Amino acid sequence: MGFFGVPAYKFDSANFAWKMMDDRGEGYSTLNMVASISEAEYKRAMAQNRGNTQEFSFIKWRGNHYVLGESAIPYGGYQSRLTGKPKFTRDYIGLAMIHCALTLSGGKLPPQFAVMGAHPPLDAEQKENIVKALKGKWKFSVFGVEYETEVTFVDSVDEITGGAMNVLLNDKGNRMQSILAPQDTLVFDCGGGTTDIVLLNTAGIPVKGTYNGLRVGMNDAVLEFQQSLNEEYGKLFKNAKGGIPLKMVYDIALHPEKKLVNWAGKPLDCANLWQESIAPTLAQLHAGINQMLEGSITLSAPQVLLTGGGSALIEDELKESLFPIHAENNRIFRAIPDKSKMIYANVQGMYKYVNALRIQERQAK
Secondary structure (H helix, E strand, O other): OOOOOOOEEEEEEOOOEEEEEOOOOOEEEEEOOEEEEOHHHHHHHHHHOOOOOOOOOEEEEOOEEEEEHHHHHHHOOEOOOOOOOHHHHHHHHHHHHHHHHHHHOOOOOOOEEEEEEEEOOOOHHHHHHHHHHHOEEEEEEEOOEEEEEEEEEEEEEEHHHHHHHHHHEOOOOOEOOOOOOOOOEEEEEEOOOOEEEEEEOOOOOEEEEOOOOEOOOOHHHHHHHHHHHHHHHHHHHOOOOOOOOHHHHHHHHHOHHHOEEOOOOOEEOOHHHHHHHHHHHHHHHHHHHHHHHOOOOOOOOOEEEEEOHHHHHOHHHHHHHOOHHHHHOOOEEEOOOOHHHHHHHHHHHHHHHHHHHHHHHHHHO
16 A cells, blocks of 8 residues: 555645645645643633634544644643654644645545655654554544545655655655756755754755754744844733734744734834844854764765755745855745745645655556
């Protein structure tokens, strides 16, 4: 059993947000967050969402009640790095996968489907735990509606591989897209919590890598930015629970030149706050990268591919400080040119990779 002949969901269980893409290329993302709630809290949420047929954040499974994604914030939802521990993985990553697939399908899960996962680099035992956690029969309910499905096959790749595949493959899974010349390519993947570098040869095959090499990403910078915004302008958003919404923070971080608009429509300059917020993370990033590259991978590859949401947030800074020669020669490429879709860089690469695997599976039959 593989990906051929069954629907497949591409699922990235990253540090800050879960992302999923289906076979249509449609995507869904939400905050990496889970909360275990009481039966009473579950029933109150069910009453509040009565008539809402598109709410799939509240799941009852094995007699316990959970809320997932952004809806978990009011319930004290927790975030945690993927540990690979069996129970944690089943209860956390497994439920996250079900929530994303359920939401993306509009509550119409297929009776059977396969999953291609992306994750921070793990050892063999941790990867096996992920497979065991996701694969098999799932029976659960959402506000009284019963669901039953089966994950028939699970495969997984490191996040940086997914980002690279997004450029190396076209949508049908054929190599190679014209964006990259057939030369050695340095893939630079800065995400929410980690930064990794891998060198691809002319055939697009990884030959060297610093997987899980640097535990620095842009989550800390964004949270620092959110705190700075709340300190500077939070009083203008006193009616917003929890201060300035995180989604708005990310939108400003992506486009600080657009500034922030308060409830009265007054434009507020946020560009300087953003630069001040990212400065500590950039310093850690530069120091860590120099250490990673020393005696391993050099920056002398003819072309650079930037992947990961963190790279999109600090693209200009990376070009100026790390890759000035590549930038000058127009040899820096991005996995997804549209910043509004940057979070789907890895899962879109996995989408293409699954199609490539399906070609191989079909030819083998």
